[in-house]
Amino acid sequence: MSKIKVIISGGGTGGHIFPAIAIANAVKKKKPDAEILFVGALGRMEMEKVPEAGYKIIGLPIMGFQRRLSLKNLKFPFMLLKSIWRAKKIVNDFKPDVAVGVGGYASGPLLRQANKAKVPTLIQEQNSYAGVTNQILAKKASKICVAYHEMEKFFPKQKIIITGNPVRKEVVKLEGKRERAMEYFQLDSKKKTLLIVGGSLGAWSVNEGVAASLELWKEEGFQLIWQTGKLYHDRAIKDIEGKEEWIKVHPFIKQMDYAYAAADLVISRAGALAVSELCLVMKPSIFVPLPSAAEDHQTKNAKVLTTLNAAHIIEDSAVRTKLGKKVLELINNEEELGRLADNIKPLGYHDADDIIADEVIKLALKDE
Numbered sequence: 001m002s003k004i005k006v007i008i009s010g011g012g013t014g015g016h017i018f019p020a021i022a023i024a025n026a027v028k029k030k031k032p033d034a035e036i037l038f039v040g041a042l043g044r045m046e047m048e049k050v051p052e053a054g055y056k057i058i059g060l061p062i063m064g065f066q067r068r069l070s071l072k073n074l075k076f077p078f079m080l081l082k083s084i085w086r087a088k089k090i091v092n093d094f095k096p097d098v099a100v101g102v103g104g105y106a107s108g109p110l111l112r113q114a115n116k117a118k119v120p121t122l123i124q125e126q127n128s129y130a131g132v133t134n135q136i137l138a139k140k141a142s143k144i145c146v147a148y149h150e151m152e153k154f155f156p157k158q159k160i161i162i163t164g165n166p167v168r169k170e171v172v173k174l175e176g177k178r179e180r181a182m183e184y185f186q187l188d189s190k191k192k193t194l195l196i197v198g199g200s201l202g203a204w205s206v207n208e209g210v211a212a213s214l215e216l217w218k219e220e221g222f223q224l225i226w227q228t229g230k231l232y233h234d235r236a237i238k239d240i241e242g243k244e245e246w247i248k249v250h251p252f253i254k255q256m257d258y259a260y261a262a263a264d265l266v267i268s269r270a271g272a273l274a275v276s277e278l279c280l281v282m283k284p285s286i287f288v289p290l291p292s293a294a295e296d297h298q299t300k301n302a303k304v305l306t307t308l309n310a311a312h313i314i315e316d317s318a319v320r321t322k323l324g325k326k327v328l329e330l331i332n333n334e335e336e337l338g339r340l341a342d343n344i345k346p347l348g349y350h351d352a353d354d355i356i357a358d359e360v361i362k363l364a365l366k367d368e
Contacts, residue, residue: 002365003031003033003034003035004031004034004035004097004364004365005034005035005036005037005094005095005096005097005364006024006027006034006035006036006037006096006097006098006100006360006364007036007037007038007039007090007096007098007099007100007110007114008020008023008024008036008038008039008099008100008102009038009039009040009099009100009101009102009104009106009107009110009111010040010101010103010104010105010106010107011038011041011044011046011049011050011102011104011105011106012041012044012045012046012103012104012105013045013104013271014045014049014273015126015271015272015273015274016046016102016103016104016126017045017046017049017050018049018166018167018168018273019102019124019126019165019166019167019272019353020038020046020100020102020124021049021050021053021055022166022167022168022169022352022353023100023102023124023166023353023356023357023360024036024038024053024055025053025353026166026353026354026356026357027357027360027361029357030354030357030358030361031361036055036056037055037056037057037058037090037094037096038050038055038056038057038058039058039059039060039087039090039106039110040057040060040104040106041059041060041061041062041104041105041106042059042060042061042062043059044059044104044105046104046106047059058090059106060082060083060086060087060105060106060109060110061079061082061083061086062079062080062083062105062106062108062109080109083106083109084109084112084113086109087106087109087110087112087113088113088116088117090110090113091113091114091117091119092117096114096119097119097120097363097364097365098119098120098121098122098360098363098364099111099114099119099120099121099122100121100122100123100124100360101122101123101124101134101137101141102124102126103124103125103126103131103133103134107123107133107134107137108136108137111123111137111141112137115137115140115141120142120363120364120366121137121140121141121142122141122143122144122145122356122359122360123137123138123143123144123145124145124163124165124166124356125144125145125147125151125154125155126147126165126272126273126276127147127148127272127297127300127301128148128151128297128300128301128304129154129295129296129297129300129301130151130155131294131295131297132294134154135154135155138154138155138156138159139156141159142159143159143161143363144159144160144161145161145162145163145352145355145356145359146160146161146162146163147162147163147164147165147272147276147349148304149162161355161359162349163349163352163355163356163359164276164348164349164350164352165272165273165276165349165352166352166353166356167273167276167280167352167353168256168277169353170257171256171257171260171277172257172260172277172280172281174257174260174261174281177257177258177261178261178262180258180261181255181257181258181259181261181262182262184255184258185225185248185258185259185262186248187223187225187248187262188223191221191222191223191246192221192222192223192264192265192331193222193223193224193225193262193263193264193265194222194223194224194225194263194264194265194266194267194327194331195224195225195227195259195260195262195263195265195266195283196210196224196225196226196227196266196267196268197227197259197266197267197268197269197274198227198228198229198268198269202227202228202230202231202232202233202251203229203288203290204229204231204232205288205316205319205320206267206269206288206319206323207226207228207229207232207235207236208319208320209288209319209320209321209322209323209324210224210226210239210267210323211235211236211239212320212321212323212324213323213324213327214239214240214243214247216324216325216328217324217327217328218243218246220328220331220332222246222264222331222332223246223247223248224246224247224248225248225250225253225259225262225263226240226247226248226249226250227250227251227252227253227259228249228250228251229251229252230251230252233251236249237249256277260277260278260281260283263283264284264331264337265283265284265285265286265327265330265331265337266278266283266284266285267285267286267288267323267327268285268286268287269287269288269289269290269298270287270288270289270298270299270301270302270313271290271293271301272297272301275287275302275305276348276349278311278344279305279310279344279345279347279348279349280348280349280350281348282341282344282345282348283341283344284311284330284336284337284340284341284344285305285312285340285344286311286312286313286314286323286326286327286330287301287302287305287306287311287312287313287314288313288314288315288316288319288323289301289302289313289315289316290316291315291316291317299313305344305347308343308347309339309340309343310340310343310344310347311340312326312330312340314326
């Protein structure tokens, strides 16, 4: 078999970047001599995270179109044209055997140019509601890997493969880690633990909901691991004055496996990566979807679980007033926690990265 060359494009958030890296790692495991090039958006998170994972990345000057009136939108057509031109040069110079799009600004121009160059393309759609760009790209894609059922309303049925979302495997392996997790976070292993995560950047409304609930929770005997994000961290430190024994505040949690291992109940945004990880670690969860997410996809992700009685949901607009009581309803309700864990378990897909990597390699070797 010949050496294969793969372009992986997209990014913008951890929800796009970590699955992309997981796919790349799985391809390299199966084909160690594979040459992999990432294409991202200049100034976005992938330009830092991808090199940290050991891969080369080229940035496009692409930007998002602002949904509200903004002078930035005047630059959008020029940045798009420049990105399309640069994507064409990347495809012509690198000569990939296959191109993979994981969502994010860079996917559109790169996959469009790959299609024009007759390079087979694969789309990895993480959400239950497909973005407009992926719906357009799907018309010429060879394969579309999805995480949810009933995606034929967005994509041609014959191209769809249900794979689940690739996750960071080290994050979802929890066996034997609870005691170490309690030591790591300096918590009491005999008490229930509430984990609050708002994505890699934190979630301002969720943080305010937590802060508003601390007095209500202080006599209930459970403890908190609170990932605030960088912007809210200093304020959270003030919020927990006198409560440091039972609340552990972190701007960002690197040891997410320990955080999940310690947790009895999780409050989270409903991005695709977070939902996929929580399904695999089988944690009872309260989702607070980000209302400004494209096509309101986080609400749609969460509702897939809530309709199956596998999670609870609080609207972002209500989180400041309703979070405190909702946590009290659940944290010591063993029957409900057990039911949520049982119902979320079948929704986790293992080895999504390996399944997608197999499809990538098949497309790359199609002429052999």
